[in-house]
Amino acid sequence: MSTILTTENLSLYYGKKQALKGVNMSFDEKGITALIGPSGCGKSTFLRCLNRMNDLIPNVTITGEVNFNQSNIYAPTMDTVKLRKEIGMVFQQPNPFPFSIYENVVYGLRLAGVRDKETLDAAVEKSLKQAAIWDEVKDRLHVNALSLSGGQQQRVCIARVLAVEPDIILLDEATSALDPISSHTIEMTLLNLRHDYTIITVTHNMQQASRISDRTAFFLNGELIEVNDTKQIFMNPVKQETNDYISGRFG
Amino acid sequence: MNAKRIDKIATGVLYAIAAFVVIILVALLGYILVQGVPEISWHFLTSPALSFEAGGGIGIQLFNSFYLLFLALLISLPISLGAGIYLNEYAPQNTITGLIRTTIEILSSLPSVVVGLFGYLFFVVQFKLGFSILSGAFALTVFNLPILTRSIEEALANISNDQREAGYALGLSRWETVTKIVVPAALPSIITGVVLSAGRIFGEAAALIYTAGQSAPALNFHDWNPFNISSPLSPMRPAETLAVHIWKINSEGIMPDAKAVSAGASAVLIIAVLLFNFLARWLGKRLYKHLTAE
Numbered sequence: 001m002s003t004i005l006t007t008e009n010l011s012l013y014y015g016k017k018q019a020l021k022g023v024n025m026s027f028d029e030k031g032i033t034a035l036i037g038p039s040g041c042g043k044s045t046f047l048r049c050l051n052r053m054n055d056l057i058p059n060v061t062i063t064g065e066v067n068f069n070q071s072n073i074y075a076p077t078m079d080t081v082k083l084r085k086e087i088g089m090v091f092q093q094p095n096p097f098p099f100s101i102y103e104n105v106v107y108g109l110r111l112a113g114v115r116d117k118e119t120l121d122a123a124v125e126k127s128l129k130q131a132a133i134w135d136e137v138k139d140r141l142h143v144n145a146l147s148l149s150g151g152q153q154q155r156v157c158i159a160r161v162l163a164v165e166p167d168i169i170l171l172d173e174a175t176s177a178l179d180p181i182s183s184h185t186i187e188m189t190l191l192n193l194r195h196d197y198t199i200i201t202v203t204h205n206m207q208q209a210s211r212i213s214d215r216t217a218f219f220l221n222g223e224l225i226e227v228n229d230t231k232q233i234f235m236n237p238v239k240q241e242t243n244d245y246i247s248g249r250f251g
Numbered sequence: 252m253n254a255k256r257i258d259k260i261a262t263g264v265l266y267a268i269a270a271f272v273v274i275i276l277v278a279l280l281g282y283i284l285v286q287g288v289p290e291i292s293w294h295f296l297t298s299p300a301l302s303f304e305a306g307g308g309i310g311i312q313l314f315n316s317f318y319l320l321f322l323a324l325l326i327s328l329p330i331s332l333g334a335g336i337y338l339n340e341y342a343p344q345n346t347i348t349g350l351i352r353t354t355i356e357i358l359s360s361l362p363s364v365v366v367g368l369f370g371y372l373f374f375v376v377q378f379k380l381g382f383s384i385l386s387g388a389f390a391l392t393v394f395n396l397p398i399l400t401r402s403i404e405e406a407l408a409n410i411s412n413d414q415r416e417a418g419y420a421l422g423l424s425r426w427e428t429v430t431k432i433v434v435p436a437a438l439p440s441i442i443t444g445v446v447l448s449a450g451r452i453f454g455e456a457a458a459l460i461y462t463a464g465q466s467a468p469a470l471n472f473h474d475w476n477p478f479n480i481s482s483p484l485s486p487m488r489p490a491e492t493l494a495v496h497i498w499k500i501n502s503e504g505i506m507p508d509a510k511a512v513s514a515g516a517s518a519v520l521i522i523a524v525l526l527f528n529f530l531a532r533w534l535g536k537r538l539y540k541h542l543t544a545e
Contacts, residue, residue: 051420053416053419053420056416056419058343080422081422081423081424082422083422084419084420084421084422085422088420088421089420091413091416091417091420093413095411095413095416095417096417097414097417097418097432097436098414098436099435107421108421108422111421111422111423111427111431157417160417160421161420161421164421164422
């Protein structure tokens with residue numbers, strides 16, 4: 001498998017406070033990587049570095065490199081608009097736009113200049129099917145996305161990301177605001193997508209990480225402690241901190 | 252006394268206060284409407300005012316009010332929209348933007364007669380616009396800008412940050428996120444704010460007395476060339492509005508039916524402002540429904 005994304009000595013400061021301490025990590029193409037760790041360990045911060053969402057927060061300083069397809073995304077010539085089309089993101093709170101389901105899904109395509117109705121219709125059906133919500137909404141594509149339940153909204157948000165066909169999908173605790181049944185549906189969705197996309201997910205839920213991910217990375221106090229195959233991390237961790245965390249001794 | 256009893260008394264007192272406010276409002280509206288509505292007729296609404304005889308109408312004043320409102324909104328809306336977007340979406344939170352916000356707040360509490368006198372010195376005298384619709388529209392813009400900017404800024408601030416992040420994460424630029432997601436999502440409350448401010452402009456008198464003037468020269472409603480001074484669309488003609496007309500009749504009106512004209516004009520003004528309010532609600536709801544689901 002080839003590497004799609006690497007970080008080199010990636011550090012991040014909120015003002016003077018260092019939130020990420022020289023993280024070196026690489027992600028293979030396809031499959032699911034879970035980032036775990038206690039609250040405030042920097043896992044979400046790290047995730048948001050990967051598509052430069054941290055740029056939007058004032059007073060943030062980032063050093064080091066993030067290489068995506070052999071180019072540093074923090075290089076001054078990087079087009080963040082293009083970058084975020086290739087690295088999509090799903091958030092903790094479902095955040096569909098207050099428009100119809102259909103409009104939500106085609107939003108990225110419309111902005112990219114796609115006008116042809118048949119192409120758009122096809123993309124809507126394909127993305128909603130991939131996000132495992134097509135059957136639930138196919139008869140009401142033109143109702144407001146906000147009228148759906150939280151779990152359905154989140155899957156519409158996933159479909160919205162899939163419609164622009166990104167290479168990587170980042171999920172920032174995408175199931176933590178949902179009930180267990182909706183979470184389960186989303187997990188199933190992700191398992192279906194792992195063959196076609198590189199998925200990086202931050203989760204508080206260790207069972208979820210062990211259920212769905214191929215690789216798991218453990219963060220603590222802004223440092224990457226350990227990264228390995230998920231089975232290895234949960235069955236036979238190398239570092240003492242990892243062992244303490246997964247066995248519930250802290251965090 | 253126990254907590255339950257105090258609670259009951261407090262509830263009673265609050266109800267009484269609320270009822271008092273409603274009664275004042277209803278009494279005021281009722282009085283104006285009962286006095287004025289019988290005076291309203293098609294003739295009253297369409298014919299020009301008469302200075303010395305009975306039987307004059309408010310046609311020109313009514314037209315002036317709407318035209319002035321239209322021009323004032325035409326000038327102030329784009330500026331307020333830009334200012335609101337800048338303050339809420341682009342400006343960093345620092346001393347300078349804090350200063351801008353304070354300035355806007357002070358501006359919005361300026362008495363309208365002060366705005367009128369400023370308009371007189373600045374637009375009428377300095378810029379030699381004379382007593383004209385244009386001077387009046389500029390004065391109303393000064394009067395309206397701070398309030399409209401505030402309401403637009405608030406409408407934008409009510410859109411959750413999650414929406415903006417969703418836009419950025421889809422690869423939208425900041426400008427695209429603002430124009431294609433935030434503003435459309437805020438549009439219903441922006442429209443409501445605009446229509447409500449329109450009601451305030453419509454009823455404004457003090458800011459116009461020294462700017463748009465107190466005379467309503469006869470208009471030729473067959474001439475729609477804005478460059479002719481007798482055309483209704485001419486922005487350079489003096490234009491007494493409905494609110495100014497009411498003020499003038501009551502302070503120096505010498506027509507025999509001054510009282511009746513004043514009552515009728517007041518009722519028309521109140522009805523128009525009420526209509527603006529209902530329109531604002533209705534339009535806001537309609538737009539919200541339309542935008543959020545087809």
